[in-house]
Amino acid sequence: MEKLRRVLSGQDDEEQGLTGQVLDSSSLSFSTRVKWFAICFAGGILCSILGTIMLWVPGGGMKLFAVFYTLGNVSALASTCFLMGPVKQLKKMFESTRLLATLVMLFSFILTLCAVFWWHKRGLALLFCIFQFLAMTWYSLSYIPYARDAVMKCFTSCLS
Numbered sequence: 001m002e003k004l005r006r007v008l009s010g011q012d013d014e015e016q017g018l019t020g021q022v023l024d025s026s027s028l029s030f031s032t033r034v035k036w037f038a039i040c041f042a043g044g045i046l047c048s049i050l051g052t053i054m055l056w057v058p059g060g061g062m063k064l065f066a067v068f069y070t071l072g073n074v075s076a077l078a079s080t081c082f083l084m085g086p087v088k089q090l091k092k093m094f095e096s097t098r099l100l101a102t103l104v105m106l107f108s109f110i111l112t113l114c115a116v117f118w119w120h121k122r123g124l125a126l127l128f129c130i131f132q133f134l135a136m137t138w139y140s141l142s143y144i145p146y147a148r149d150a151v152m153k154c155f156t157s158c159l160s
Contacts, residue, residue, distance in 0.1 A: 028082070037082040044076030066116040066125045070109050073132050077105075098142045105135035 028036070051068025054061050081089045093102045112128040115121045141147040 033082045037079050040079035040082060041076055044072045044074070044079060046072070047075060048072030062122045062125060063116050066112050066129065069129050070112050070132065073105075073136055074109060077136070093139075098139055101135050101139040101142065104131060105139055108132040108135055 047068045049072075051065045051070075051072060054064035054068055057064060084092070092098065108128050108131040112125055112132060115125040115128055138148070141151060
């Protein structure tokens with residue numbers, strides 16, 4: 001319908017540009033977006049749980065834990081691309097309110113895998129997984145109005 005409206009108003013695809021054409025051709029219906037969000041998010045949770053179970057496997061359990069836990073977090077984060085689109089997701093991720101949490105989260109993903117595969121430091125990998133969890137939590141709270149403030153007040157009241 002939108003394409004027909006553009007053609008009738010005199011705006012053809014050449015004026016739209018390459019990015020607009022790609023976004024227009026890959027648009028999904030709302031129900032499809034919600035379904036793929038749910039599938040991707042559930043897959044992320046499943047990978048994270050599977051990774052946590054793999055932590056107790058003797059031998060290479062820490063490697064499997066780090067890979068599955070990181071893959072689960074990446075999948076859960078990517079699932080929101082289905083709801084708002086990848087470009088809008090990236091813009092929101094790097095807004096000033098979420099920038100620190102996003103950078104800590106992305107570096108934690110990378111450093112977790114580096115710690116387990118190249119540096120062979122299991123304790124460091126576990127520490128980076130904890131950073132992943134905290135950064136993902138802080139990032140998620142940024143989407144709920146005043147949630148970060150409530151968490152900060154709760155922790156300050158508990159500590160004082």
